[in-house]
Amino acid sequence: MTQPYPLLFQPEFKERVWGGRALEQFGLQIPEGHIGEGWMIADHPNGTTSVINGELKGQGLDQVREQFGKEWFGAKGFSEKNGRFPLLIKLLDCNDDLSVQVHPTDDYEGLPKGELGKTEMWYVLDAKPDAKIIYGLKEGVTREVMKEALENGTVMDSLQEVSVEAGDTFYIPAGTVHALCAGVVVAEIQQNSDTTYRLYDYNRPGLDGKPRELHIEDSLNVIAYEGSGATTMKTAGSAAGEWLQLAKSPYFIVEKGIVDGSWSLSTTPDSFTILVVCDGSGSIAWDGGSQDYKAGQCFLLPANLGQYELKGNATVLRSYLP
Known part of the structure; x- marks a missing residue:
C-alpha cells in the first residue's frame, strides 16, 4: 500500500x-x-x-x-x-x-x-x-x-x-x-x-x-x-513561524509563512495542502521520509499525510481548500 x-x-x-x-x-x-x-x-x-x-x-x-x-x-x-x-x-x-x-x-x-x-x-x-x-x-x-x-x-x-x-x-x-x-x-x-x-x-x-x-x-x-x-x-516583513492570510475565496485559501529553523505543521482530512517555495531552501520531514526543497518548487501534500515539519530558511505559500 x-x-x-x-x-x-x-x-x-x-x-x-x-x-x-x-x-x-x-x-x-x-x-x-x-x-x-x-x-x-x-x-x-x-x-x-x-x-x-x-x-x-x-x-x-x-x-x-x-x-x-x-x-x-x-x-x-x-x-x-x-x-x-x-x-x-x-x-x-x-x-x-x-x-x-x-x-x-x-x-x-x-x-x-x-x-x-x-x-x-x-x-x-x-x-x-x-x-x-x-x-x-x-x-x-x-x-x-x-x-x-x-x-x-x-x-x-x-x-x-x-x-x-x-x-x-x-x-x-x-x-x-x-x-x-x-x-x-x-x-x-x-x-x-x-x-x-x-x-x-x-x-x-x-x-x-x-x-x-x-x-x-x-x-x-x-x-x-x-x-x-x-x-x-x-507582505514584506511578516514574522517567522506564523501564517499570514493573503487570499480567501470560495475556491482556495492562500497563506504566507517564513520558515526559520524548524516548523511543525499538519494536514487535515478535508483538503490537500499545496506548498509553493518562493525563496530559500530546506527539507520537509514526515513520518516515513524526508524531501529537500528549494525556491521554485511546488509540492502537493496529501490530506492524509498528517504531521510534517518544514526545516531550513525559506518563504513559502500554503494553499488549501476552504
Whole structure:
C-alpha cells in the first residue's frame, strides 16, 4: 500500500508571446523560446503534470487522483463540475506585457463544456524597478464606457495601473479586468481553468505573426463593473513561524509563512495542502521520509499525510481548500 508523501511534479511549460527565460533562475530546465508559464501542479486537458519523486514517479496527477481519491485529496479535493483536481498552480515570467483580460465565473453560460470559471491570486516573486500591473477599472467605467473605449482604441484610459514589488499579493476574483506587465515573475494559484477572455492586446502579433484573437463580447459580458471584491496587500516583513492570510475565496485559501529553523505543521482530512517555495531552501520531514526543497518548487501534500515539519530558511505559500 502506498503511503502518502509530498508529491513533486515535472512542470508543463508554455511558450507565450510575452514570455522570457526568467524561470531558469529557479534551476528549472525550460525549453527553447519565450517561456511564459510553468504549470507546476496541473490536471487539465491542456496540461497535466507527472510525479517526479517517490513511489508514484511517472504517474500523472489525474492518475494519482483516480487511484487515491478522497483519502489523499480530502473530502473537498475535487471539482464538483468535472471531477478534476480543483486548482492549477503556475509560475509566470512576464518578460513583456500580457494582454488586458478578464475571466468568467463558474456559471457563465459561454464557458466551454466541463470548464470552470477562473478566480485567481498572484504573489509577486520578483519585480524590476518601476514594474506595474493593470488591476481593475477606474471609477465610473460602465459597459457602455468600456465598449466605446474599445471602439476608439482608448481602453487603457479606463484601467487602473498599480506599481508592484516582490512580496505584493493580488486577489483577482472572476470579473476583474487585469494584466501583468513587463518585468514581473509571479506565483499564481487559481481555479483549474484555462479560459481567458482577451479585451485588448496592444495590436501586436502572436507567436505565429498574426494578431491574437480578442473576445470582446464575452469580456464585456463577464466584467464586474460594480467591483469584483479584488483585494491587494503588501507582505514584506511578516514574522517567522506564523501564517499570514493573503487570499480567501470560495475556491482556495492562500497563506504566507517564513520558515526559520524548524516548523511543525499538519494536514487535515478535508483538503490537500499545496506548498509553493518562493525563496530559500530546506527539507520537509514526515513520518516515513524526508524531501529537500528549494525556491521554485511546488509540492502537493496529501490530506492524509498528517504531521510534517518544514526545516531550513525559506518563504513559502500554503494553499488549501476552504
